[in-house]
Amino acid sequence: MPTLVHEFDWPDRVVVGTVGMPGSRTFYLQARSGTRTASVALEKEQSAVLAETIGRLLDELMADPDNRYSIPADVPAELIDDDPLDQPVEEEFRAGSMRLSWDPRTAQVVVEAYPLVEGDEPDQEDDQPEPAEVLVVRMPVGTARAFAQRTRVVVRSGRPLCPRCGQPMDADGHECVLPDDA
Numbered sequence: 001m002p003t004l005v006h007e008f009d010w011p012d013r014v015v016v017g018t019v020g021m022p023g024s025r026t027f028y029l030q031a032r033s034g035t036r037t038a039s040v041a042l043e044k045e046q047s048a049v050l051a052e053t054i055g056r057l058l059d060e061l062m063a064d065p066d067n068r069y070s071i072p073a074d075v076p077a078e079l080i081d082d083d084p085l086d087q088p089v090e091e092e093f094r095a096g097s098m099r100l101s102w103d104p105r106t107a108q109v110v111v112e113a114y115p116l117v118e119g120d121e122p123d124q125e126d127d128q129p130e131p132a133e134v135l136v137v138r139m140p141v142g143t144a145r146a147f148a149q150r151t152r153v154v155v156r157s158g159r160p161l162c163p164r165c166g167q168p169m170d171a172d173g174h175e176c177v178l179p180d181d182a
Helices: 044-063 141-156
Strands: 004-009 013-019 026-033 036-042 091-103 108-115 133-140
Touching: 004 026, 004 036, 013 044, 013 141, 026 044, 026 133, 036 044, 044 091, 044 108, 044 141, 091 133, 108 141, 133 141
Parallel strands: 004 133, 036 091
Antiparallel strands: 013 026, 026 036, 091 108, 108 133
16 A cells, blocks of 8 residues: 655644643644644654754754854744644554754755554664655754744743753642752
8 A cells, every 4th residue: 555645835823722721631743734634643742852953953954164044043023933733633653763854955854654563673674664754854954943932932831840850840740859869
């Protein structure tokens, strides 16, 4: 069966957002072009790593003396997107592996998300079947910078951390567990 590709070249919108209350939020990578939208569920950690990796990639491109593209150091004001996810959020799949790349032909950051497959052995990639679905988002550098900034904010907007033990605090209480040497 051929792979179903949810492809977004030059999307109108690409963001990470959440559904639910802090402590039980579901993170989504959502892309939209026109009336077509795709939402892929992510782990909080995947969201954080994606934002940091995109930021690092853009910073490396800025520092590369051979780079001929203008990479913004800051988010262009017109690209800031603080709006909630487009509704309804209909999950295409839960992301397992992800791939990030740079396409110098179009000066775009490319994010690929593949479905989580239970029971996969990570060292047996050669034997893996083609994925049933994939999300491919190609975004220009300004959009990528805005995406990374917004994603960092969304990841940090969860439950507050306990100043004593550093663990997330729930609204209904917190049992502070200090390390043995405290």
